[in-house]
Amino acid sequence: MPRSQRTYHRPPKQLSCYTCQRRHESEWSVLTGEDLALLERARTTIAYGPGQMVFAQGNPCRGVHCVESGTVALRKTDAAGNSILVRLAHSGQTLGYRDFFGGGGYGCTAEALVPSTICEIESGALQQLLLQNPALGLRFLEHLSHDLDAAEDSILQNVSLSVRTRLAHLLLTLKDRYGVSEGETLVLSLPMTRQDMAALLGTRPETIARTISAMESDAVVSFSGRQVTIPSLENLLNEIEPN
Amino acid sequence: MPRSQRTYHRPPKQLSCYTCQRRHESEWSVLTGEDLALLERARTTIAYGPGQMVFAQGNPCRGVHCVESGTVALRKTDAAGNSILVRLAHSGQTLGYRDFFGGGGYGCTAEALVPSTICEIESGALQQLLLQNPALGLRFLEHLSHDLDAAEDSILQNVSLSVRTRLAHLLLTLKDRYGVSEGETLVLSLPMTRQDMAALLGTRPETIARTISAMESDAVVSFSGRQVTIPSLENLLNEIEPN
């Protein structure tokens, strides 16, 4: 359950697809001229606070969502109420395309973890763009392929690797985006709670806590709230190659 | 390791995209006229025997593959040698599109489980078709979206459900394609070994054997080689709703 479902929105600063730096990293980079103008017209920008929901699993898909800034968690819940954190989405990434193409409702719930600015592209315009510009579809195909690849890797990881190894993997993927290097040591500030980490690794919060203290007593990492200190990247890398 | 990697091929009977019944269930159903003619020209048909490899993980992607008849297993192996069966592909389904769109090599190995006839569509032609006909790309986007959805469901299942429940799920999904109803009881002939079932559920062959005998002593199912008898579908359905 997201911390807050209130519809409080920070007033977004003025954005435009023409000036958006993120656009060049995204699928929309293939658009020019009239196509880009259509995108601009179909866009709505909304600012979300931490804990606010961007869209909810099962709701009809309104369009796709571009993260201009911030971090968004995608959660999936099954009928029995079990839930996992499918993945994190960062600035420059597009959300909800899976649901747009697949039809039906959203397959997961999206929740902003930190203050985030997100543009929403309305379905009709997107449909039109895709039919006008095959290159856009190809970009989405590429994106979706990589996501599928990542999902399959994640299945394989879950069945074959220990929680400790998976946690090491997670920290290593987070370091690029949230880490600051201070000489030899590396400091990262986690964008999420331990419960979220547990949901991401397909385990329980207690297990995360235990694994963290085990790694701390081996001096591989040092946690303090959401601050993680990694004295030697070398040691952390050794965690994922146990042989 | 596939049973056989010999390049022995049964002579395929003459096929054509124009007469292919499977085409209407597939992405290619949106093609007409010159596009369809291009598809026909880019097609090569190959017949595979059980255990033969259609393509291997890591190899460069030659194009996409359409299953005209048969059943194909898609396996994925990680660096440490752990392997899972990602999914099964049946007649009318297209394989290798993920790898085509994502670039790089094939992300998994495809192996025919039963005698199968598979058409290969060469990359260049596919690229051209996608640029000429945006609707084709949309069909692939839809397909890929569903696959991603299935992969995420599978992650959720693996972490939250017991092997017994997952096995019940598997039998229920197989019943539509491989089951024959005999009055009240249902008989299905599995297209795969128990080892494959284990790989599909992310577990070990021993665990599958144990789970099967547990379910047999509860009279939910009855196995005899690859023949499974389900006296009451009701009972099997109860397995997946334990409350």
Place this chain on the structure above:
DNA sequence: CGCCAGGTTGATTTCGCTCAAGCAATGTGG
């Protein structure tokens, strides 16, 4: 101040893995 969600720690249990042995069916070569 007390509440509460998030986090930690401990004790116990359990599910599934590992290792190991044995069996049946199939295939192979002498």
Place this chain on the structure above:
DNA sequence: CCACATTGCTTGAGCGAAATCAACCTGGCG
């Protein structure tokens, strides 16, 4: 045609990683 290897399957014994249940701590906040 038999001896032997191979492959798939089953069963047993023991173990271990992680889940569960439960208590307790901590910091933020109304």
